[in-house]
Amino acid sequence: MIAFANLLERLVFTPGRNAKIALLRRYFATQPDPDRGIGLAAVTGALSFAAAKPGLIRELAATRTDPELFAWSYDYVGDLAETVALMWPERPVNAPPPRLADVVATLATEHKSDLPGIVAGWLDASDASVRLALLKLITGGLRVGVSARLAKVAVADLSEGRVRPDDVEEVWHGLAPPYAELFAWVEGRAPRPDPAQAPVFRPPMLAHPLEQADFAALDAADWRAEWKWDGIRVQLVATDGGARLYSRGADDISAAFPEIVQAIRFRGVLDGELLVVRDGVVAPFSDLQQRLNRKSVGARMLREFPVAVRLYDMLFEGAQDVRQLPFDARRARLEAWYAAARPARMDLSELIAFDSLEHLAALRDGARAAAIEGLMLKRADAPYVPGRPKGLWWKWKREPLTIDAVLMYAQRGHGKRGSFYSDYTFGLWRTGEHGADELVPVGKAYFGFTDAELAHLDRWVRNHTVARFGPVREVEKAFVLEVAFDAAQRSARHKSGVALRFPRIARLRPDKPAAEADRLETLMRLVENAPTTNA
Amino acid sequence: MPHPETWLKVTSAGLFCEPGGFFVDPPRAVDRAVVTHAHSDHARPGHRAVLASPETLALMRTRLGEGQAGLSQQPLGWGERLRVGEVDVWLEPAGHVLGSAQVAMEWRGSRAVVSGDYKRAADPTTPGFVPIPCDVFVTEATFALPVFRHPRPEAEIARLLESVDLFPERTHVVGCYSLGKCQRLVALLRQAGWERPIYLHGAHVALCETYAALGVDLGELRPATVAGKAALVGAIVLAPPSAIADRWARRLAEPVVCSASGWMRVRQRAKQGGIELPLVISDHADWDELNATLDEVGAPEVWVTHGREEALIHAAGQRGIRGRALRLLGYGDEEA
Ligand SMILES: [Zn+2]
Ligand SMILES: [Zn+2]
Numbered sequence: 001m002i003a004f005a006n007l008l009e010r011l012v013f014t015p016g017r018n019a020k021i022a023l024l025r026r027y028f029a030t031q032p033d034p035d036r037g038i039g040l041a042a043v044t045g046a047l048s049f050a051a052a053k054p055g056l057i058r059e060l061a062a063t064r065t066d067p068e069l070f071a072w073s074y075d076y077v078g079d080l081a082e083t084v085a086l087m088w089p090e091r092p093v094n095a096p097p098p099r100l101a102d103v104v105a106t107l108a109t110e111h112k113s114d115l116p117g118i119v120a121g122w123l124d125a126s127d128a129s130v131r132l133a134l135l136k137l138i139t140g141g142l143r144v145g146v147s148a149r150l151a152k153v154a155v156a157d158l159s160e161g162r163v164r165p166d167d168v169e170e171v172w173h174g175l176a177p178p179y180a181e182l183f184a185w186v187e188g189r190a191p192r193p194d195p196a197q198a199p200v201f202r203p204p205m206l207a208h209p210l211e212q213a214d215f216a217a218l219d220a221a222d223w224r225a226e227w228k229w230d231g232i233r234v235q236l237v238a239t240d241g242g243a244r245l246y247s248r249g250a251d252d253i254s255a256a257f258p259e260i261v262q263a264i265r266f267r268g269v270l271d272g273e274l275l276v277v278r279d280g281v282v283a284p285f286s287d288l289q290q291r292l293n294r295k296s297v298g299a300r301m302l303r304e305f306p307v308a309v310r311l312y313d314m315l316f317e318g319a320q321d322v323r324q325l326p327f328d329a330r331r332a333r334l335e336a337w338y339a340a341a342r343p344a345r346m347d348l349s350e351l352i353a354f355d356s357l358e359h360l361a362a363l364r365d366g367a368r369a370a371a372i373e374g375l376m377l378k379r380a381d382a383p384y385v386p387g388r389p390k391g392l393w394w395k396w397k398r399e400p401l402t403i404d405a406v407l408m409y410a411q412r413g414h415g416k417r418g419s420f421y422s423d424y425t426f427g428l429w430r431t432g433e434h435g436a437d438e439l440v441p442v443g444k445a446y447f448g449f450t451d452a453e454l455a456h457l458d459r460w461v462r463n464h465t466v467a468r469f470g471p472v473r474e475v476e477k478a479f480v481l482e483v484a485f486d487a488a489q490r491s492a493r494h495k496s497g498v499a500l501r502f503p504r505i506a507r508l509r510p511d512k513p514a515a516e517a518d519r520l521e522t523l524m525r526l527v528e529n530a531p532t533t534n535a
Numbered sequence: 536m537p538h539p540e541t542w543l544k545v546t547s548a549g550l551f552c553e554p555g556g557f558f559v560d561p562p563r564a565v566d567r568a569v570v571t572h573a574h575s576d577h578a579r580p581g582h583r584a585v586l587a588s589p590e591t592l593a594l595m596r597t598r599l600g601e602g603q604a605g606l607s608q609q610p611l612g613w614g615e616r617l618r619v620g621e622v623d624v625w626l627e628p629a630g631h632v633l634g635s636a637q638v639a640m641e642w643r644g645s646r647a648v649v650s651g652d653y654k655r656a657a658d659p660t661t662p663g664f665v666p667i668p669c670d671v672f673v674t675e676a677t678f679a680l681p682v683f684r685h686p687r688p689e690a691e692i693a694r695l696l697e698s699v700d701l702f703p704e705r706t707h708v709v710g711c712y713s714l715g716k717c718q719r720l721v722a723l724l725r726q727a728g729w730e731r732p733i734y735l736h737g738a739h740v741a742l743c744e745t746y747a748a749l750g751v752d753l754g755e756l757r758p759a760t761v762a763g764k765a766a767l768v769g770a771i772v773l774a775p776p777s778a779i780a781d782r783w784a785r786r787l788a789e790p791v792v793c794s795a796s797g798w799m800r801v802r803q804r805a806k807q808g809g810i811e812l813p814l815v816i817s818d819h820a821d822w823d824e825l826n827a828t829l830d831e832v833g834a835p836e837v838w839v840t841h842g843r844e845e846a847l848i849h850a851a852g853q854r855g856i857r858g859r860a861l862r863l864l865g866y867g868d869e870e871a
Binding site: 006026066077078470 | 698
């Protein structure tokens with residue numbers, strides 16, 4: 001448990017991706033089975049149990065600590081598990097700290113009523129960092145700040161390049177903790193684990209953004225075009241072992257979208273876009289957001305935010321892997337299958353007819369519907385290649401919209417940007433309650449600028465601060481930023497009533513007086529919650 | 536025997552020993568001051584006469600400049616009794632930073648001890664705390680909550696070196712106060728076998744030189760300010776807490792931002808500071824040490840200065856020790 005507690009402690013404070021991978025890799029490389037596998041499960045969220053309620057921790061604390069001292073301490077620390085972990089009275093015991101695998105096995109088998117005594121014994125044998133990891137683990141409050149993908153990259157790293165992260169991905173959902181056969185494989189001690197009938201995730205094929213130079217080199221006849229929808233990329237997998245809905249990042253999101261899983265009445269692997277669709281009309285992304293990040297979903301959600309999948313590719317037909325077939329052949333199979341199966345809650349992503357690239361460009365510029373981000377271009381003869389192969393798929397977003405907004409607040413970035421004020425909140429003018437103009441924040445942007453622009457903004461922020469709130473500085477309302485964004489959408493959750501999609505800093509406008517920045521009304525005219533259809 | 540509260544008084548100008556005619560660690564310039572240690576919240580500039588340990592006087596001259604560290608300076612060695620007015624005064628080590636002293640005062644058989652800041656853990660740069668039996672013990676309370684228990688500093692240094700080993704292409708920059716913590720970290724690193732040069736922010740250089748002049752061996756120290764990025768790859772750099780996550784740190788190679796402080800025990804504190812590797816190393820007594828010290832000095836009454844008075848007074852009260860919060864202004868602003 002000591003190594004696991006150390007790992008958690010460092011991951012919690014480590015912002016950098018590579019540093020996180022290095023920490024995970026060292027943990028996997030140095031810890032024995034089955035502990036490291038249990039650790040992997042804990043980090044990837046595959047180990048979700050709440051064996052104990054916070055009440056149990058409170059009661060334990062009450063038996064060992066003075067109530068007044070506890071109250072002051074809790075008030076200071078602000079987190080129950082951390083307070084108890086830190087103030088647990090240490091008494092010398094002969095037992096070593098528990099092993100992670102033993103803790104998990106005990107929690108799974110012991111009777112709830114025996115738990116307080118067992119946990120107290122563990123706490124007595126541990127130091128503060130192990131106590132915290134233990135308490136977080138048993139109350140299900142383990143938040144590691146690491147994506148499952150990152151953990152898999154670290155596992156693949158153990159193979160010194162023989163096994164790629166995508167290879168791990170393809171067996172992952174056929175495995176279970178403590179993943180001994182996975183470690184044996186990446187360490188070269190055993191063959192690849194056979195996922196057999198398990199509905200495993202297949203790494204998706206991703207597109208590159210289309211630049212002007214790439215566009216000029218295209219031959220229209222080689223390419224197929226589809227609308228690029230603003231939903232989330234999903235994969236539908238169905239085998240004799242079950243049906244699953246996965247996110248692009250390989251998270252199993254079946255429980256959040258039960259209506260999709262129920263609609264899967266086939267065998268195969270399909271690629272598509274998950275959208276909120278009402279009467280055939282695609283709703284903006286903000287509607288879909290209501291359904292994301294939920295463990296389960298109620299009847300009202302199902303009714304008010306009905307989802308569907310717009311299918312655009314087929315990876316497996318039945319048990320047959322068709323990823324090596326050219327796009328046109330896969331598309332023909334997808335269409336034939338769809339015509340025969342007519343699955344509920346699914347439709348086909350339309351292939352857009354065009355006769356020249358100029359024609360295509362005109363179509364893209366004409367696409368102003370809220371849920372359309374632009375076009376996807378796919379090579380007619382390209383196989384389905386996991387990852388981001390160059391030159392096979394392009395995403396061609398429509399030109400961004402822009403507004404001139406006033407910088408209002410700046411916040412320090414993380415990691416490499418830790419010394420820079422690099423997160424900017426910007427606002428637009430509106431008429432306030434008493435008739436005077438006021439700025440209302442409309443969004444936040446933390447990319448789009450060059451290093452030189454960042455340095456300039458950082459200096460400006462430091463020299464024009466009017467108030468500080470922790471890491472945030474409020475600045476003089478005097479600097480105009482040209483902000484680019486993909487779409488503006490009505491949003492009840494934002495003070496301004498509008499949410500921007502992918503805002504970024506397009507240009508600094510030090511020349512422009514703040515009073516001449518745009519007004520909120522201008523932005524509202526760009527709001528595109530008008531109904532759109534797939535036509 | 537007079538109760539110490541009849542002769543050791545809290546005034547707006549600080550803690551005043553009436554029959555001795557001097558203040559202890561006064562927050563403003565006074566005629567006669569006894570100073571426990573050279574931290575800025577205890578050693579203010581501009582006193583006329585200052586009595587302190589020789590090391591504290593030397594460190595005050597470095598920090599404040601010759602003219603500001605007392606017009607007349609009187610050094611007092613450990614345990615030497617000196618009659619000041621009607622009061623016997625002597626100093627014993629407080630174990631906080633080099634030269635840090637407890638001030639013991641005795642008048643007509645009544646004895647009070649002002650601890651200043653202190654710790655009980657071993658520190659290679661300063662002699663250890665010596666408990667003095669007394670009638671009133673004036674204690675600090677910076678970490679007077681049971682959540683504060685400092686781990687062994689050697690274990691924290693091991694975590695730092697393990698990180699240096701794991702990220703050899705990065706620079707580890709450790710935020711630490713320039714007087715005491717900085718030199719203790721250097722000494723702990725040397726004890727742990729780190730023999731390479733240690734790089735210093737400009738603010739840390741002068742006090743390290745004074746430590747070296749006072750006989751504390753710190754090994755090879757180099758200014759970080761003139762070293763190029765390449766020279767700092769894999770290096771350990773010590774800098775003031777205010778510099779580590781700010782513009783100054785941009786000169787470093789992909790820095791791992793560390794901080795060495797007792798506050799690092801609480802996650803939220805570390806998170807707020809943008810710290811990547813918190814090291815719980817403190818020059819103050821933790822909760823257990825505070826309570827053990829109260830028991831050891833055996834004073835029936837403790838007066839509590841800067842920190843969380845209520846928790847310590849509560850815990851002392853449960854053991855029959857009378858506690859009193861001294862609301863002295865200005866302490867605890869600087870280091871931990
Ligand atoms: Zn101090
Ligand atoms: Zn102090």
